[in-house]
Amino acid sequence: MRDYSASYVERDEHFAKNPHQKLMSDRWAKKRLSDASMGRSTASVKGYTENPDPQILDDYDFFYKTTKSLLVLFQIMGVMPIERSGIANTTFRWTSKTAIYAYCIYTVETIFVLHVLRDRIFLLLEEGRRFDEYIYGIIFISILSPHFLLPILAWTNGKEVAKFKNMWTRFQYKYYEITGIPLLFEKLTLITYGLCLFSWALGVGVMLAQYYLQEDMELWHTGAYYHILAMLNCLCSLWFVNCTCKGIAAKGLADSLHDALESQNAATRLAEYRDLWVDLSHLMQQLGKAYSGMYALYCLLVLLTTIVASYGCLTEILDRGLSFKELGLFVITIYCLGLLYIICNEAYHASRKMGPGFRERLLNVNLNAVDVRTRQEVNMFLTAIDKNPPIMNLNQYANVNRRLLSSVITSVSTYLVMLMQFRFTLLRNASLAARRAKLRGNFNETVF
Numbered sequence: 001m002r003d004y005s006a007s008y009v010e011r012d013e014h015f016a017k018n019p020h021q022k023l024m025s026d027r028w029a030k031k032r033l034s035d036a037s038m039g040r041s042t043a044s045v046k047g048y049t050e051n052p053d054p055q056i057l058d059d060y061d062f063f064y065k066t067t068k069s070l071l072v073l074f075q076i077m078g079v080m081p082i083e084r085s086g087i088a089n090t091t092f093r094w095t096s097k098t099a100i101y102a103y104c105i106y107t108v109e110t111i112f113v114l115h116v117l118r119d120r121i122f123l124l125l126e127e128g129r130r131f132d133e134y135i136y137g138i139i140f141i142s143i144l145s146p147h148f149l150l151p152i153l154a155w156t157n158g159k160e161v162a163k164f165k166n167m168w169t170r171f172q173y174k175y176y177e178i179t180g181i182p183l184l185f186e187k188l189t190l191i192t193y194g195l196c197l198f199s200w201a202l203g204v205g206v207m208l209a210q211y212y213l214q215e216d217m218e219l220w221h222t223g224a225y226y227h228i229l230a231m232l233n234c235l236c237s238l239w240f241v242n243c244t245c246k247g248i249a250a251k252g253l254a255d256s257l258h259d260a261l262e263s264q265n266a267a268t269r270l271a272e273y274r275d276l277w278v279d280l281s282h283l284m285q286q287l288g289k290a291y292s293g294m295y296a297l298y299c300l301l302v303l304l305t306t307i308v309a310s311y312g313c314l315t316e317i318l319d320r321g322l323s324f325k326e327l328g329l330f331v332i333t334i335y336c337l338g339l340l341y342i343i344c345n346e347a348y349h350a351s352r353k354m355g356p357g358f359r360e361r362l363l364n365v366n367l368n369a370v371d372v373r374t375r376q377e378v379n380m381f382l383t384a385i386d387k388n389p390p391i392m393n394l395n396q397y398a399n400v401n402r403r404l405l406s407s408v409i410t411s412v413s414t415y416l417v418m419l420m421q422f423r424f425t426l427l428r429n430a431s432l433a434a435r436r437a438k439l440r441g442n443f444n445e446t447v448f
Contacts, residue, residue: 063185073196078109079102081096092158120137120140124141136329138308139305144224145301146231163286200226202230203232204230206335239291243392246284250354267371267374281354281389284354284392291394295400298339298343310333347400
Protein backbone atom coordinates (compact mmCIF):
# COMPACT_ATOMS: atom_id res chain seq x y z
CA MET A 1 0.00 0.00 0.00
CA ARG A 2 1.34 3.38 -1.00
CA ASP A 3 2.03 5.84 1.81
CA TYR A 4 0.11 8.92 0.67
CA SER A 5 0.94 10.88 3.79
CA ALA A 6 4.63 10.58 3.03
CA SER A 7 4.06 11.79 -0.52
CA TYR A 8 2.29 14.87 0.78
CA VAL A 9 5.12 15.59 3.18
CA GLU A 10 7.68 15.23 0.44
CA ARG A 11 5.66 17.49 -1.86
CA ASP A 12 5.21 20.23 0.73
CA GLU A 13 8.94 20.41 1.52
CA HIS A 14 9.46 22.15 -1.83
CA PHE A 15 6.87 24.87 -1.15
CA ALA A 16 8.12 28.32 -0.11
CA LYS A 17 6.31 29.70 2.93
CA ASN A 18 5.87 33.23 4.14
CA PRO A 19 6.66 34.08 7.81
CA HIS A 20 3.05 33.71 8.86
CA GLN A 21 2.74 30.28 7.24
CA LYS A 22 5.97 29.15 8.95
CA LEU A 23 4.63 30.39 12.27
CA MET A 24 1.37 28.50 11.75
CA SER A 25 3.26 25.38 10.66
CA ASP A 26 5.42 25.38 13.79
CA ARG A 27 2.48 26.17 16.07
CA TRP A 28 0.27 23.41 14.73
CA ALA A 29 3.13 20.91 14.64
CA LYS A 30 3.63 21.50 18.35
CA LYS A 31 -0.11 21.23 18.88
CA ARG A 32 -0.28 17.88 17.06
CA LEU A 33 2.60 16.52 19.15
CA SER A 34 0.84 17.67 22.28
CA ASP A 35 -2.45 16.12 21.19
CA ALA A 36 -0.72 12.90 20.19
CA SER A 37 0.87 12.63 23.63
CA MET A 38 -2.59 13.12 25.18
CA GLY A 39 -4.14 10.51 22.91
CA ARG A 40 -6.24 12.92 20.83
CA SER A 41 -6.72 12.78 17.04
CA THR A 42 -4.96 15.42 15.00
CA ALA A 43 -8.02 15.61 12.77
CA SER A 44 -9.88 17.51 15.46
CA VAL A 45 -7.20 20.14 15.98
CA LYS A 46 -8.50 23.69 15.52
CA GLY A 47 -6.25 25.10 12.80
CA TYR A 48 -4.65 23.69 9.71
CA THR A 49 -2.96 20.28 9.70
CA GLU A 50 -0.47 20.51 6.87
CA ASN A 51 -0.25 16.79 6.08
CA PRO A 52 -3.60 15.24 6.92
CA ASP A 53 -4.45 11.65 6.21
CA PRO A 54 -5.64 11.19 2.59
CA GLN A 55 -8.84 9.56 3.81
CA ILE A 56 -9.65 12.68 5.84
CA LEU A 57 -8.99 14.83 2.78
CA ASP A 58 -11.34 12.65 0.77
CA ASP A 59 -14.08 12.95 3.40
CA TYR A 60 -14.11 16.73 3.06
CA ASP A 61 -13.57 16.84 -0.73
CA PHE A 62 -17.09 17.94 -1.57
CA PHE A 63 -15.87 19.78 -4.68
CA TYR A 64 -14.76 16.50 -6.25
CA LYS A 65 -18.07 14.86 -5.36
CA THR A 66 -19.92 17.83 -6.84
CA THR A 67 -17.99 17.91 -10.13
CA LYS A 68 -17.47 14.16 -10.49
CA SER A 69 -20.18 13.87 -13.14
CA LEU A 70 -18.43 16.45 -15.35
CA LEU A 71 -15.06 14.75 -14.76
CA VAL A 72 -16.46 11.37 -15.82
CA LEU A 73 -18.17 12.92 -18.86
CA PHE A 74 -14.89 14.55 -19.93
CA GLN A 75 -13.19 11.16 -19.57
CA ILE A 76 -15.84 9.42 -21.68
CA MET A 77 -15.58 12.12 -24.37
CA GLY A 78 -11.76 11.99 -24.27
CA VAL A 79 -11.55 15.74 -23.59
CA MET A 80 -9.44 15.71 -20.41
CA PRO A 81 -8.00 12.30 -19.46
CA ILE A 82 -7.23 13.06 -15.82
CA GLU A 83 -8.11 10.42 -13.24
CA ARG A 84 -8.47 9.81 -9.53
CA SER A 85 -5.42 7.59 -9.10
CA GLY A 86 -5.67 7.30 -5.32
CA ILE A 87 -7.47 8.56 -2.29
CA ALA A 88 -7.84 12.35 -2.57
CA ASN A 89 -5.26 12.47 -5.37
CA THR A 90 -5.93 13.47 -9.00
CA THR A 91 -3.24 12.80 -11.59
CA PHE A 92 -2.54 13.03 -15.30
CA ARG A 93 -0.29 10.54 -17.09
CA TRP A 94 0.21 10.20 -20.83
CA THR A 95 0.27 6.39 -20.53
CA SER A 96 -2.68 5.89 -18.18
CA LYS A 97 -5.69 3.80 -19.20
CA THR A 98 -7.82 6.93 -19.33
CA ALA A 99 -5.33 8.63 -21.66
CA ILE A 100 -5.08 5.60 -23.96
CA TYR A 101 -8.88 5.48 -24.17
CA ALA A 102 -8.86 9.20 -25.05
CA TYR A 103 -6.39 8.52 -27.89
CA CYS A 104 -8.63 5.79 -29.31
CA ILE A 105 -11.89 7.75 -29.15
CA TYR A 106 -10.15 10.82 -30.56
CA THR A 107 -8.80 8.82 -33.52
CA VAL A 108 -12.26 7.47 -34.39
CA GLU A 109 -13.80 10.93 -34.12
CA THR A 110 -11.02 12.44 -36.23
CA ILE A 111 -11.68 10.07 -39.14
CA PHE A 112 -15.34 11.06 -39.22
CA VAL A 113 -14.63 14.78 -38.73
CA LEU A 114 -12.12 14.74 -41.61
CA HIS A 115 -14.76 13.31 -43.96
CA VAL A 116 -17.21 16.05 -43.01
CA LEU A 117 -14.48 18.72 -43.27
CA ARG A 118 -13.62 17.54 -46.79
CA ASP A 119 -17.27 17.79 -47.88
CA ARG A 120 -17.67 21.24 -46.32
CA ILE A 121 -14.56 22.50 -48.15
CA PHE A 122 -15.83 21.10 -51.47
CA LEU A 123 -19.15 22.87 -50.90
CA LEU A 124 -17.33 26.09 -50.12
CA LEU A 125 -15.22 25.89 -53.29
CA GLU A 126 -18.09 25.22 -55.68
CA GLU A 127 -18.18 27.60 -58.64
CA GLY A 128 -20.88 30.20 -58.92
CA ARG A 129 -21.11 30.97 -55.23
CA ARG A 130 -21.50 34.56 -54.13
CA PHE A 131 -18.98 36.29 -51.87
CA ASP A 132 -21.46 36.24 -48.99
CA GLU A 133 -21.87 32.48 -49.27
CA TYR A 134 -18.10 32.04 -49.04
CA ILE A 135 -18.04 34.12 -45.88
CA TYR A 136 -20.68 32.35 -43.84
CA GLY A 137 -19.65 28.99 -45.26
CA ILE A 138 -16.59 29.39 -43.04
CA ILE A 139 -18.77 29.04 -39.93
CA PHE A 140 -19.19 25.27 -40.11
CA ILE A 141 -15.49 24.81 -40.90
CA SER A 142 -14.35 26.95 -37.97
CA ILE A 143 -16.58 25.05 -35.54
CA LEU A 144 -14.59 21.90 -36.37
CA SER A 145 -11.29 23.52 -35.30
CA PRO A 146 -11.60 22.77 -31.53
CA HIS A 147 -11.49 19.06 -32.30
CA PHE A 148 -8.10 19.27 -34.02
CA LEU A 149 -6.65 21.64 -31.40
CA LEU A 150 -7.84 19.55 -28.44
CA PRO A 151 -4.57 17.59 -27.90
CA ILE A 152 -2.47 20.77 -28.01
CA LEU A 153 -4.65 23.03 -25.90
CA ALA A 154 -6.20 20.56 -23.44
CA TRP A 155 -4.08 17.45 -22.99
CA THR A 156 -0.81 19.36 -22.66
CA ASN A 157 -2.30 21.18 -19.66
CA GLY A 158 -3.39 17.94 -18.00
CA LYS A 159 -0.89 18.25 -15.15
CA GLU A 160 -2.06 21.79 -14.39
CA VAL A 161 -5.68 20.58 -14.30
CA ALA A 162 -4.73 17.77 -11.90
CA LYS A 163 -2.87 20.31 -9.75
CA PHE A 164 -5.98 22.50 -9.70
CA LYS A 165 -8.13 19.58 -8.53
CA ASN A 166 -5.65 18.70 -5.77
CA MET A 167 -5.49 22.33 -4.66
CA TRP A 168 -9.27 22.26 -4.21
CA THR A 169 -9.01 19.03 -2.21
CA ARG A 170 -6.51 20.45 0.27
CA PHE A 171 -8.22 23.85 0.44
CA GLN A 172 -11.51 22.36 1.60
CA TYR A 173 -9.92 20.56 4.53
CA LYS A 174 -7.96 23.69 5.45
CA TYR A 175 -11.21 25.66 5.27
CA TYR A 176 -12.86 23.22 7.66
CA GLU A 177 -10.03 23.21 10.19
CA ILE A 178 -9.77 27.01 10.30
CA THR A 179 -13.47 27.93 10.22
CA GLY A 180 -14.85 24.80 11.85
CA ILE A 181 -17.50 24.54 9.09
CA PRO A 182 -17.30 22.08 6.16
CA LEU A 183 -17.46 23.69 2.73
CA LEU A 184 -20.70 22.29 1.31
CA PHE A 185 -22.15 22.98 -2.13
CA GLU A 186 -25.83 22.35 -1.59
CA LYS A 187 -27.92 21.40 -4.65
CA LEU A 188 -24.91 22.00 -6.91
CA THR A 189 -24.35 18.27 -7.44
CA LEU A 190 -27.84 17.88 -8.92
CA ILE A 191 -27.29 21.01 -11.04
CA THR A 192 -24.02 19.54 -12.35
CA TYR A 193 -25.76 16.33 -13.43
CA GLY A 194 -28.41 18.42 -15.16
CA LEU A 195 -25.75 20.49 -16.93
CA CYS A 196 -24.10 17.31 -18.28
CA LEU A 197 -27.36 16.21 -19.89
CA PHE A 198 -28.26 19.72 -21.04
CA SER A 199 -24.84 20.23 -22.66
CA TRP A 200 -25.36 17.29 -24.99
CA ALA A 201 -29.02 18.09 -25.60
CA LEU A 202 -28.18 21.69 -26.52
CA GLY A 203 -25.36 20.61 -28.87
CA VAL A 204 -27.61 18.15 -30.68
CA GLY A 205 -30.46 20.67 -30.79
CA VAL A 206 -28.35 23.44 -32.32
CA MET A 207 -27.03 21.20 -35.09
CA LEU A 208 -30.42 19.67 -35.90
CA ALA A 209 -31.74 23.22 -36.20
CA GLN A 210 -29.00 23.94 -38.75
CA TYR A 211 -29.94 20.77 -40.67
CA TYR A 212 -33.52 21.98 -41.07
CA LEU A 213 -32.64 25.65 -41.65
CA GLN A 214 -29.53 25.41 -43.89
CA GLU A 215 -29.98 24.13 -47.43
CA ASP A 216 -26.51 22.60 -47.81
CA MET A 217 -26.36 20.88 -44.39
CA GLU A 218 -26.77 17.11 -44.63
CA LEU A 219 -27.96 15.03 -41.71
CA TRP A 220 -24.82 12.89 -41.51
CA HIS A 221 -22.71 16.08 -41.41
CA THR A 222 -24.31 17.05 -38.10
CA GLY A 223 -22.80 13.97 -36.42
CA ALA A 224 -19.32 15.52 -36.60
CA TYR A 225 -20.45 18.54 -34.61
CA TYR A 226 -22.33 16.93 -31.72
CA HIS A 227 -19.31 16.09 -29.55
CA ILE A 228 -17.63 19.44 -30.35
CA LEU A 229 -20.61 21.55 -29.30
CA ALA A 230 -21.16 19.28 -26.29
CA MET A 231 -17.52 19.84 -25.30
CA LEU A 232 -17.93 23.62 -25.57
CA ASN A 233 -21.12 23.44 -23.52
CA CYS A 234 -19.45 21.25 -20.89
CA LEU A 235 -16.53 23.68 -20.62
CA CYS A 236 -19.02 26.47 -20.05
CA SER A 237 -20.76 24.32 -17.40
CA LEU A 238 -17.41 23.58 -15.74
CA TRP A 239 -16.60 27.28 -15.61
CA PHE A 240 -20.01 27.99 -14.08
CA VAL A 241 -19.57 25.32 -11.40
CA ASN A 242 -16.03 26.45 -10.53
CA CYS A 243 -17.03 30.11 -10.23
CA THR A 244 -20.09 29.20 -8.16
CA CYS A 245 -17.99 27.09 -5.79
CA LYS A 246 -15.48 29.90 -5.36
CA GLY A 247 -18.31 32.32 -4.68
CA ILE A 248 -19.74 29.99 -2.02
CA ALA A 249 -16.31 29.62 -0.40
CA ALA A 250 -15.76 33.39 -0.40
CA LYS A 251 -19.21 34.06 1.07
CA GLY A 252 -18.73 31.42 3.76
CA LEU A 253 -15.35 32.88 4.68
CA ALA A 254 -16.79 36.40 4.83
CA ASP A 255 -19.72 35.26 6.99
CA SER A 256 -17.29 33.63 9.44
CA LEU A 257 -15.26 36.83 9.89
CA HIS A 258 -17.62 38.03 12.63
CA ASP A 259 -16.96 34.93 14.73
CA ALA A 260 -13.21 35.29 14.19
CA LEU A 261 -13.23 38.93 15.34
CA GLU A 262 -15.18 38.04 18.49
CA SER A 263 -12.86 35.18 19.47
CA GLN A 264 -10.32 35.53 22.28
CA ASN A 265 -7.31 35.61 19.94
CA ALA A 266 -8.85 37.66 17.14
CA ALA A 267 -5.54 38.70 15.55
CA THR A 268 -4.34 35.12 15.13
CA ARG A 269 -7.68 33.97 13.80
CA LEU A 270 -7.76 36.84 11.31
CA ALA A 271 -4.26 35.90 10.14
CA GLU A 272 -5.49 32.35 9.49
CA TYR A 273 -8.43 33.71 7.50
CA ARG A 274 -6.07 35.89 5.48
CA ASP A 275 -3.94 32.87 4.65
CA LEU A 276 -7.06 30.96 3.61
CA TRP A 277 -8.23 33.85 1.42
CA VAL A 278 -4.85 33.95 -0.36
CA ASP A 279 -5.18 30.21 -1.07
CA LEU A 280 -8.61 30.84 -2.59
CA SER A 281 -7.15 33.60 -4.75
CA HIS A 282 -4.44 31.21 -5.94
CA LEU A 283 -7.17 28.69 -6.78
CA MET A 284 -8.81 31.28 -8.99
CA GLN A 285 -5.53 31.96 -10.79
CA GLN A 286 -4.84 28.24 -11.21
CA LEU A 287 -8.23 27.73 -12.88
CA GLY A 288 -7.28 30.18 -15.63
CA LYS A 289 -3.83 28.65 -15.97
CA ALA A 290 -5.09 25.06 -16.15
CA TYR A 291 -7.74 25.72 -18.82
CA SER A 292 -6.12 28.71 -20.53
CA GLY A 293 -5.74 27.01 -23.93
CA MET A 294 -9.31 25.78 -24.25
CA TYR A 295 -10.96 28.97 -22.99
CA ALA A 296 -8.71 31.16 -25.14
CA LEU A 297 -9.78 29.12 -28.18
CA TYR A 298 -13.32 29.42 -26.87
CA CYS A 299 -13.19 33.21 -26.96
CA LEU A 300 -11.58 33.34 -30.42
CA LEU A 301 -14.08 30.85 -31.84
CA VAL A 302 -17.01 32.82 -30.42
CA LEU A 303 -15.59 36.04 -31.88
CA LEU A 304 -15.05 34.58 -35.37
CA THR A 305 -18.35 32.70 -35.50
CA THR A 306 -20.35 35.66 -34.23
CA ILE A 307 -18.81 38.01 -36.81
CA VAL A 308 -19.42 35.67 -39.73
CA ALA A 309 -22.92 34.60 -38.61
CA SER A 310 -23.97 38.21 -38.01
CA TYR A 311 -22.64 39.24 -41.42
CA GLY A 312 -24.37 36.36 -43.18
CA CYS A 313 -27.65 37.05 -41.40
CA LEU A 314 -27.54 40.76 -42.26
CA THR A 315 -26.60 40.34 -45.93
CA GLU A 316 -29.21 37.63 -46.54
CA ILE A 317 -31.90 39.88 -45.08
CA LEU A 318 -30.77 42.79 -47.27
CA ASP A 319 -30.69 40.66 -50.44
CA ARG A 320 -33.58 38.22 -50.04
CA GLY A 321 -35.54 39.25 -46.97
CA LEU A 322 -36.33 37.00 -44.03
CA SER A 323 -35.98 33.25 -44.53
CA PHE A 324 -35.12 30.06 -42.64
CA LYS A 325 -31.46 30.44 -43.53
CA GLU A 326 -31.19 33.74 -41.66
CA LEU A 327 -32.93 32.14 -38.69
CA GLY A 328 -30.25 29.43 -38.60
CA LEU A 329 -27.45 32.01 -38.62
CA PHE A 330 -29.27 33.99 -35.93
CA VAL A 331 -29.44 30.84 -33.75
CA ILE A 332 -25.66 30.42 -34.04
CA THR A 333 -25.06 34.08 -33.12
CA ILE A 334 -27.26 33.93 -30.02
CA TYR A 335 -25.76 30.57 -29.02
CA CYS A 336 -22.16 31.85 -29.18
CA LEU A 337 -22.87 35.12 -27.38
CA GLY A 338 -24.89 33.26 -24.74
CA LEU A 339 -21.96 30.98 -23.90
CA LEU A 340 -19.55 33.90 -23.70
CA TYR A 341 -21.98 35.86 -21.51
CA ILE A 342 -22.23 33.01 -19.00
CA ILE A 343 -18.44 32.69 -18.75
CA CYS A 344 -17.84 36.44 -18.37
CA ASN A 345 -20.73 37.01 -15.98
CA GLU A 346 -19.85 34.12 -13.65
CA ALA A 347 -16.21 35.23 -13.54
CA TYR A 348 -17.36 38.75 -12.66
CA HIS A 349 -19.55 37.57 -9.78
CA ALA A 350 -16.84 35.28 -8.35
CA SER A 351 -14.25 38.07 -8.49
CA ARG A 352 -16.67 40.52 -6.90
CA LYS A 353 -17.47 38.20 -3.98
CA MET A 354 -13.77 37.64 -3.31
CA GLY A 355 -12.63 41.23 -3.90
CA PRO A 356 -15.00 44.18 -3.30
CA GLY A 357 -17.42 42.06 -1.25
CA PHE A 358 -14.69 40.86 1.09
CA ARG A 359 -13.07 44.28 1.30
CA GLU A 360 -16.40 45.80 2.30
CA ARG A 361 -16.71 43.35 5.22
CA LEU A 362 -13.25 44.31 6.46
CA LEU A 363 -13.86 48.04 6.07
CA ASN A 364 -17.00 47.73 8.20
CA VAL A 365 -14.96 46.43 11.15
CA ASN A 366 -15.02 48.88 14.06
CA LEU A 367 -11.27 49.32 14.59
CA ASN A 368 -11.84 51.25 17.82
CA ALA A 369 -13.38 48.16 19.37
CA VAL A 370 -10.40 45.85 18.72
CA ASP A 371 -6.83 45.74 19.94
CA VAL A 372 -3.74 46.96 18.09
CA ARG A 373 -2.74 43.55 16.73
CA THR A 374 -6.21 42.97 15.30
CA ARG A 375 -6.15 46.40 13.63
CA GLN A 376 -2.80 45.48 12.08
CA GLU A 377 -4.21 42.19 10.82
CA VAL A 378 -7.20 43.97 9.27
CA ASN A 379 -4.84 46.32 7.44
CA MET A 380 -2.67 43.39 6.33
CA PHE A 381 -5.77 41.58 5.09
CA LEU A 382 -6.79 44.63 3.03
CA THR A 383 -3.24 44.85 1.67
CA ALA A 384 -3.33 41.16 0.72
CA ILE A 385 -6.54 41.74 -1.26
CA ASP A 386 -4.93 44.69 -3.07
CA LYS A 387 -1.70 42.80 -3.80
CA ASN A 388 -3.48 39.58 -4.88
CA PRO A 389 -6.51 40.84 -6.82
CA PRO A 390 -8.98 37.99 -7.38
CA ILE A 391 -9.11 38.20 -11.17
CA MET A 392 -9.99 35.37 -13.53
CA ASN A 393 -7.04 35.40 -15.91
CA LEU A 394 -6.27 33.02 -18.78
CA ASN A 395 -2.58 32.56 -18.00
CA GLN A 396 -1.90 36.29 -18.59
CA TYR A 397 -3.50 36.22 -22.05
CA ALA A 398 -6.76 37.92 -21.07
CA ASN A 399 -8.84 38.83 -18.03
CA VAL A 400 -12.25 37.17 -17.98
CA ASN A 401 -14.91 39.61 -16.81
CA ARG A 402 -17.75 41.68 -18.22
CA ARG A 403 -15.27 43.90 -20.03
CA LEU A 404 -14.27 40.92 -22.18
CA LEU A 405 -17.89 40.55 -23.32
CA SER A 406 -18.14 44.25 -24.19
CA SER A 407 -14.80 44.03 -26.03
CA VAL A 408 -16.03 41.10 -28.10
CA ILE A 409 -19.25 42.93 -29.00
CA THR A 410 -17.20 46.01 -29.96
CA SER A 411 -14.90 43.89 -32.13
CA VAL A 412 -17.87 42.18 -33.78
CA SER A 413 -19.39 45.57 -34.63
CA THR A 414 -16.09 46.88 -36.00
CA TYR A 415 -15.38 43.89 -38.24
CA LEU A 416 -19.02 43.76 -39.34
CA VAL A 417 -18.79 47.35 -40.59
CA MET A 418 -15.52 46.52 -42.39
CA LEU A 419 -17.07 43.49 -44.10
CA MET A 420 -20.13 45.48 -45.16
CA GLN A 421 -17.89 48.20 -46.62
CA PHE A 422 -15.92 45.56 -48.52
CA ARG A 423 -19.16 44.02 -49.78
CA PHE A 424 -20.49 47.37 -51.01
CA THR A 425 -17.17 47.95 -52.78
CA LEU A 426 -17.47 44.61 -54.57
CA LEU A 427 -21.06 45.33 -55.55
CA ARG A 428 -20.13 48.79 -56.86
CA ASN A 429 -17.20 47.41 -58.86
CA ALA A 430 -19.39 44.67 -60.29
CA SER A 431 -22.03 47.24 -61.25
CA LEU A 432 -19.43 49.47 -62.94
CA ALA A 433 -17.95 46.53 -64.81
CA ALA A 434 -21.41 45.50 -66.06
CA ARG A 435 -22.15 49.06 -67.18
CA ARG A 436 -18.82 49.31 -69.06
CA ALA A 437 -19.50 46.01 -70.74
CA LYS A 438 -22.93 47.20 -71.81
CA LEU A 439 -21.56 50.47 -73.17
CA ARG A 440 -18.81 48.62 -75.02
CA GLY A 441 -21.39 46.33 -76.56
CA ASN A 442 -23.56 49.24 -77.70
CA PHE A 443 -20.50 50.98 -79.20
CA ASN A 444 -19.53 47.87 -81.16
CA GLU A 445 -23.10 47.54 -82.51
CA THR A 446 -23.05 51.21 -83.61
CA VAL A 447 -19.70 50.89 -85.38
CA PHE A 448 -20.48 47.72 -87.23
